[in-house]
Amino acid sequence: MSEQASATATEESSSSTKRSTQRHFLTKRNSLLLLLTVAAGAVAIVMFRSESSTASTDEVSPSAKPLPVSIFEVQRFNNYLRQRDYTGILQEARRSQLGFQRAGEVIELLVDEGQAVSDNQVIAKLDTRHIEAREQQFEAQRLEAVAVLRELINGPRSETIAAKRAELETLRAQSKVLEKQLARREKLVQGNSVSREEYESYLHQAEAAAARVDMVNRQLDELVTGTREEQKAAQQARIDQLDAMLADVKHDLDDAELRAPYAGRVAARMIDEGAVIQAGAPVVELVDSTNLEAWVGLPVATAAGLSPGSVHTLLVDGLSVQATVHSLAPEVDRATRTRNVIFKLSADQAAAPQGSVLPGQVFRFAAEQRVEKSGFWVPTTALTRSTRGLWSVYVVVPAEEVETPTSGSSENTPGSIIARRDVELLDTVDEQCFVRGTLRSGDRVVSSGTHRVVTGQRVTTDDDAMAMRAGENQ
Incomplete structure (x- = not known):
């Protein structure tokens, strides 16, 4: 019985606790609803007063x-004119990677990055010992050929002609003696005083002597007449050939020096002294920093309003620069749907003040556009x-x-x-x-x-x- 009474008391206590919790929750919820109602009323009053104030105003x-x-x-x-700003970039008019036209060892590199160079200034040199040796060889061969041509033009010496004439007279005398001996042998052979064999021997000797006289006589005529024109022309052609070979050697010597094709600045240096390079390998990169171009993409209608030769103002880092319209691109860029306009900056504008206008800088160009409204x-x-x-x-x-x-x-x-x-x-x-x-x-x-x-x-x-x-x- 006592256990049942205790259980009953426990249940009543638990029920009482639950009812107390529920009453507390309902009280909090009612308070929250009351606060929200008061706030909404205050907002409505403020809005009403604001509208009343506006209406009264x-x-x-x-x-x-x-x-x-x-x-x-x-x-x-x-219609009206609308000025719009467009952004472009400054570019060098020329940029070149310079290299030698022949292979060889670089023995001198006379410039460094950022250095200014003038037109035709020597930038680098190759080893030229083999070229100079070939040049000396060809010069010696030419001297020999010129001497031979001079001899052909002047003809044989007078002493040579005199000696040939003396030789001719000697042969003629010998030929006459043999002819007389042959005549006597001919009479003797008819009288059977000498044999036929001996006669024929004298006959052959006389004919040989006459042939020698004819040969020397022709040689003398050739000496007296001089050298044939064909021989002179052939020798002259040999000299011309050697001249061409010498000119080619001189070109090789010139190609062994790398010179600047225009005035500018060295943007990059690819090699150092001692490097053995192939023909056409880049040595330095040169940019023409004195002749700048300004490239900007404009709408087609705006670009059409610019004419080549017209002068406009560009703004480069706060500096106003005068530029002339050089040309307009013949087509529209497919990516940006704009037409490139190329401005030319004068050398004075590109150099002043103190190199503040350089390739790669961004500029702004203000263009007027007519709006049909x-x-x-x-x-x-x-x-x-x-x-x-x-x-x-x-x-x-x-x-x-x-x-x-x-x-x-x-x-x-x-x-x-x-x-x-x-x-x-x-x-x-x-x-x-x-x-x-x-x-x-x-x-x-x-x-x-x-x-x-x-x-x-x-x-x-x-x-x-x-x-x-x-x-x-x-």
């Missing part, structure tokens, strides 16, 4: 003193935000053009009042905005202080003040 008393405002008359434009120019201070993404301006109109409700009736209020015109903002240039909308040419737009005026408010302008003074004077 928009309501203008007809008896309120007119507010002086600044105005200007707008005019309609069928109709609208009005207004200052930015004349715009106020409107609904649906539009803007609005306040205009000053005669009060008789607008019916202002006063005391439940309509009547014309004298003077000028404020009216609202909704406009669309098309473009902004500096402190001016190009807009279109319900404006008309000649409308008087409030230029500043738009936060001080509302629709229907009475205002005065300089024109109104002048009219009032004129009326008082009358």
Whole structure:
């Protein structure tokens, strides 16, 4: 029994604890709902008061003193010029990787990176010992050929001709002796005093002597006549051939010196002294830093407005540089859909001041573009935000053009009042905005202080003040 009583007491205690927890939770929830209700009511009251204040502000008393405002008359434009900035890059007019036209060992490299070089300045040299040896060989061969040609032109010496004549006379004398001996032997052979064999021996000797006389006589004629023209021409051709070989050697000597093709600066040096290179291998990279070009991509219509030879101003790191339009690319870049315009900078502009204009720098070019849109120019201070993404301006109109409700009736209020015109903002240039909308040419737009005026408010302008003074004077 005692155990049952204890269990019953435990259950009652647990139930009491649960009921207490539930009551505490309900109390907290009710408090939170009450706080949210109070906050919502406060927000509603604030919004109501704000709307009431705005409404009271928009309501203008007809008896309120007119507010002086600044105005200007707008005019309609069928188009306008828009200045846009485009970015380009300066490039060297020429960039070359210089190398030797022949292979060899580099024995001198006379420039370093960043060094300025003049036109035709020697940059590097190759070993020329083998070329110089060939040159000496060809020069010796030429001297020999020239001497032979001189001998051919001058002909044989007089002593040689005299000796040949003496030899001819000797042979003639011998031939005559043999002819006489042959004549005697011929008579003797007819009388059978000598044998036929002995006669024929003398006959052959006489014929041989006559042949020798004829041969020496021809040689003498050749010596007297001189060298044939064909021999002279052949020897002259040999000399010309040696001259060409010497000229080729001189070209090799010239090619052993690497010279700058134009004035510029060394951008990179690829090798050092002692390197053995092949023909055409790059030695240094030279850039023409005195003749710069400015490349910029422009829209096709904008580029078409630039003519070659026209002078324009480029802005390079805050420095104004004069440049001349050199040429326009013949096609549109397929990646950027722009047309490249190439400007030429003069040598003075590229060099001054103190090399501040260098290849690789970025420049800005301002180009005017005509926009074919109709609208009005207004200052930015004349715009106020409107609904649906539009803007609005306040205009000053005669009060008789607008019916202002006063005391439940309509009547014309004298003077000028404020009216609202909704406009669309098309473009902004500096402190001016190009807009279109319900404006008309000649409308008087409030230029500043738009936060001080509302629709229907009475205002005065300089024109109104002048009219009032004129009326008082009358």
